[in-house]
Amino acid sequence: MKIEELQNDIISNEELLEDISYNMKNLIWLRTALEVMGFMECDRWNKFNSMADELKRTYKEVQKDMLSNQVSDILEEK
Numbered sequence: 001m002k003i004e005e006l007q008n009d010i011i012s013n014e015e016l017l018e019d020i021s022y023n024m025k026n027l028i029w030l031r032t033a034l035e036v037m038g039f040m041e042c043d044r045w046n047k048f049n050s051m052a053d054e055l056k057r058t059y060k061e062v063q064k065d066m067l068s069n070q071v072s073d074i075l076e077e078k
Contacts, residue, residue, distance in 0.1 A: 013066040020059045027052055 011019075031048040034040045040048075 013062055013069070016062050017059060017066075020055055020062065024052060024055045024059070027055065 027048065031040065031045075031052075034044070034048075
């Protein structure tokens with residue numbers, strides 16, 4: 001079994017994008033709640049921003065991979 005097939009059996013790219021998006025929304029909500037409650041000092045704020053940036057970067061990488069796979073599939077059909 002190819003690595004790509006194994007990855008597709010575990011989770012699809014679409015599901016992964018949904019999960020990342022869901023986690024980004026929760027991270028923003030949590031960061032806002034902590035700030036309102038007074039628990040958000042500078043160091044924690046920076047860590048939350050780093051996590052959000054990493055999720056955004058990962059989201060873009062998965063999108064790029066998904067598009068690349070779609071293009072490859074189209075080219076293979078021809």
